Amino acid sequence: MSIDPRTPVLVGIAQSVDRTSEPGQGLSPQEMMAAVSRAAIADSGGHDVAGAIDCVTVVRLFQDSGFGTPFGKQNNLPHAVATRIGAEPKRTLYGPVGGNSPQMLVNYFAQAITQGDHDVVLLTGCEPLRTQARALKAGLKLDWAEDSPEPAEQWPEKTTYASPHEIRHGIAMPVNIYPLFENALGARYGRDPLAHRRAIGELMARFTEVAAKNPYAQLPVARTAEEIITPEGDNRYIGYPYTKYLNANMFVDQAAALLLMSTDAADRLGVPADKRVYLHGNADTHEKILVTERVNYHSSPAVRIGAAHALKQAGVTPADLAHMDIYSCFSSAVEVAADEIGLRHDDPRGLTLTGGLPYFGGPGNNYSMHGIAEVAARCRANPGAWGLVFANGGFLTKHSFGVWSTTPKAFARTDPASYQAEIDAMPSPAFTEKPEGQGTVETFTVVHDKGVPAFALLIGRLENGTRFLAQIHENPGALIDVPVIGRKIQVKPTDTVNIATLI
Structure with a gap:
């Protein structure tokens, strides 16, 4: 030819x-x-x-x-x-x-x-x-x-890749951002948080099986879904729902x-x-x-x-x-x-x-x-x-x-x-850097520091549909493995970041 x-x-x-x-x-x-x-x-x-x-x-x-x-x-x-x-x-x-x-x-x-x-x-x-x-x-x-x-x-x-406002709220590193997509996906698929974590564990367990046979893999180790998603020992949470084993190495x-x-x-x-x-x-x-x-x-x-x-x-x-x-x-x-x-x-x-x-x-x-x-x-x-x-x-x-x-x-x-x-040409939602009032959680993650919940990073919508960023500082660990997306919140701006609380 x-x-x-x-x-x-x-x-x-x-x-x-x-x-x-x-x-x-x-x-x-x-x-x-x-x-x-x-x-x-x-x-x-x-x-x-x-x-x-x-x-x-x-x-x-x-x-x-x-x-x-x-x-x-x-x-x-x-x-x-x-x-x-x-x-x-x-x-x-x-x-x-x-x-x-x-x-x-x-x-x-x-x-x-x-x-x-x-x-x-x-x-x-x-x-x-x-x-x-x-x-x-x-x-x-x-x-x-x-x-x-x-x-x-x-x-x-x-x-x-990020604005100063986004960076102040925690949208700066992939480990904080991809969990936002993951939790939104879980809600989109209609899964409860535990079921979604099991599903991503099963997905990525199949990846470990391929890595275990690849001569060029840095970590050629097959792991079970349960091992991948369970936050214990060195496999601590980084940004919920991701444990260390669910983060790029x-x-x-x-x-x-x-x-x-x-x-x-x-x-x-x-x-x-x-x-x-x-x-x-x-x-x-x-x-x-x-x-x-x-x-x-x-x-x-x-x-x-x-x-x-x-x-x-x-x-x-x-x-x-x-x-x-x-x-x-x-x-x-x-x-x-x-x-x-x-x-x-x-x-x-x-x-x-x-x-x-x-x-x-x-x-x-x-x-x-x-x-x-x-x-x-x-x-x-x-x-x-x-x-x-x-x-x-x-x-x-x-x-x-x-x-x-x-x-x-x-x-x-x-x-x-x-x-x-x-x-x-696709329209983006209206966005405000200084939200105030009631809204709902569009997606979220719980950012961890050495395995300990530090704060929740969330993207929300005000009642008029305007999107905003906020953090939850009070007991962020309470958001783990419970339904959060769609929950009502109260949000207000401060001199540093927007602060939200669950209603």
Whole structure:
């Protein structure tokens, strides 16, 4: 079958994990990514590949996403990787914050390759937080600093995910926000709180079973639903209804790399046909950016519209998919995505190939690069089968989709603005920063400090429908495992945060 020589193709995949190194002995991020990049190049089966790479892109690390650099900063991580693997790219790019980044960057570079802007692109990323945390705990000082002749090009778009008002009330970290979605989902499904906790335990127990068999998992341990949801010992509540075992685990030493190139380059470099995986469908969408602007807290119009576009572009339906990796930082992300794509939570095909961010590991913005590698490997092993990657960034905010197959197909890309417009046009509820009077609970969570209830964070509606944020400080633990959504509350503003009480 003849195909446009500019058609982009994924030809190299690699993953790595370190579970065993002693404190201070783990690799620096530069070395982690160089090693996995060499493996991806070797995986392609081509010759003289490193010398043909014209762009190296690194997915942004946590250290540059607001978490700090205790062991020194690097001004050009893509260049640091390139010098170690013998590449001399004309472009070195550092990606944005967001777990959607790996699939979003694949979509972007697939278009760039099609247009002739690039020919061979290496994407890589990692997180060394396990090594970092263990070294800090042991009082060791590592030297990861590295200066390159020129700084990396920075991805131009930067998103502000929360307003100052939201941050004051506790909408700042994912551990406080995804529980808001989870409790809204439980009410939407018509479950009492205990029944919903059991359901999410059963869902995520299936993820642990996949992680237990994955050679690249940071924590390859199968757990029962009861073990996952029971708040005892080290498995304390973080943000109700999530225990520690229901939170993404960022303390990992994991890396991944992908090698993309034009079909012409693949032919020239001798890449075997059985290494090639094609991107048949793609999409990038985002919700209303601020959590307080969302249409509701139990659905995702952007996932529904983005997934439908990518699947339609590929010419398939959810029933045609053989392999799926659904972003899984928290169970609510899985449930919302499954609902919007049209998948059962207990789909026998499985919703993860890695085992999920709480169990396989949550290597920051780079998790979905592992998902892409897993889907590509399954597609290679089952020629003609269809695979789907759903990647999510922020607070269920940004979404990227890829539909993959070994069947050759020319690449197509629709301007995301054409379908994003429908999402942007959806009205948000009126919002006030200074609510006063009676209202109802729209959703909530109980934020914990070392396993002890600290305060309840809630989103409510005044009697006229206006949305607001508030906290409950008086006995927040009383809201655990009892029906709360829809309850009447009294709310008033203060000099710091809005305070609510149950009526």
